Amino acid sequence: MIEFVPILLKGVAVTIQITAVASVVAIAFAFMAGFARLWSNRTIRWLAVAYVEFFRGTSLLVQLFWMFFVLPNFGVRLEPFPVAVLVLGLNIGAYGSEIVRGAILAVPASQIEAAIALNMSPSLRMRLIIAPQALITMLLPWGNLLIILLKSTALVSLITLHDLTFQAYNLNVLTFRTWELYSLTLLLYFVLAQAIALSVAFLYRRMSRGLSRGWL
Amino acid sequence: MSDVFDWGFAWSILPLLASGALVTFKSTVIGFLLALGIGLPLALGRRSRSFFLLVPATAVVEFIRSTPLLIQLYFIFFVGPQFGMRLSPLTAGLAAIGLYYGCFIAEVYRSGIDAVPRGQWEAVKALNMGRWRAYRAIILPQAIPPMIPALGNYLIDIFKATPILSVVTVLELMTQAKMIGSESFRYTEPMTLVGLFFLVMTLGASFLVRRLEGLGQLRSKTTVGLAGV
Secondary structure, three states, X not given: OXXXXXXXXXXXXXXXHHHHHHHHHHHHHHHHHHHHHOOOOHHXXXXXXXXXXXXXXXXXXXXXXXXXHHHHHHOOOOOHHHHHHHHHHHHHHHHXXXXXXXXXXXXXXXXXXXXXXXXXXXXXXXXXXXXXXXXXXXXHHHHHHHHHHHHHHHHHHHHOOOOHHHHHHHHHHHHOOHHHHHHHHHHHHHHHHHHHXXXXXXXXXXXXXXXXXXXX | OOOOOOHHHHHHOHHHHHHHHHHHHHHHHHHHXXXXXXXXXXXXXXXXXXXXXXXXXXXXXXXXXXXXXXXXXXXXXXXXXXXXXXXXXXXXXXXHHHHHHHHHHHHHHHHHHHOOOHHHHHHHHHOOOOHHHHHHHHHHHHHHHHHHHHHHHHHHHHHHHHHHHHHHOOOOHHHHHHHHHHHHOOOHHHHHHHHHHHHHHHHHHHHHHHHHHHHOOOOOOOOOOOOOO
């Protein structure tokens, strides 16, 4: 079983890479769409709703295959890695936009009123009052969503990327040591997911310090 | 547009796609029923005061919830035969979906029952009701309605997860689309139609779930979670 580990770890590296880049894309899209949903302009709001409903409404695998097999017909040929990162980012970003929107709406109105009373400009209000509180609220849901993102990366093996799932599948075809291989693979995914969960919990403890007790 | 998207071809593959859609629907419904059943003992295990029920149930739910459905499906499909358990692709797929979503639904059950106010449990005890009668007459009628929207969302999630069954060659919608694609070298029409099908069905279903939420006092007190795939 030990001889599998280096090859699987090579897959883990790719999985981590995809998860990392896709989560940056996802967070970017989530913030854009989340803010757009709260925008005063009706067209921008409507565009954000269309984006969210579209990516939440179709299956992730369908989106991946569409981008990979169909988009070249329209003259856009992308490598598997950008396709994976873009689709995962757009898909998870659509779910994430709800987290962003919810967290901003959850900041108590009195906080915003107080900021207005102190004559803060809108950008200052966002930077000093709303964002710090909303970021703490959205941290734990984001942790869950990033674990979902990690699990979703298993699908990119189906568009020829050499991630953990791909390596396990290939080794299985070569060696037929199915039980050991897939147990190990499941365990590796579990460890990665726990790593995300623990680091988000750690971050939450650090950031929420001022919430539970007074802190300067 | 017509040389990129051939309407005649799209029309001609509709019957094949429809037969795939039927398998997709069937897998969704059976997978959901399986998940509802599997979730129950897991939820009871996680609420149990006995160490020997609590720890294994918690371990199973946490482990399955943090690993990908795709690997679990491979595991069930490829490892089964090593232990003399040869499953058909559809059976393996349904087992994987049932187990994976069962673990998420177990959490819905658990938070639904936990959300019943403490006073209700005390009242049941004060009235000296039997355990069975207490659950049937007092606890469950209050616990189940708030679970319904969350369960509805998981039904939609399962529907969107069924394309994964294509990796073990279940003849559902995605498999049909891929087969059409590899035979005719035209992926645009089948893939686009599959995407549209999922979009329309999912939007319709989420509209229904939201209506359901609005109808009674079904404000979800349970965590309307996400499962992913």
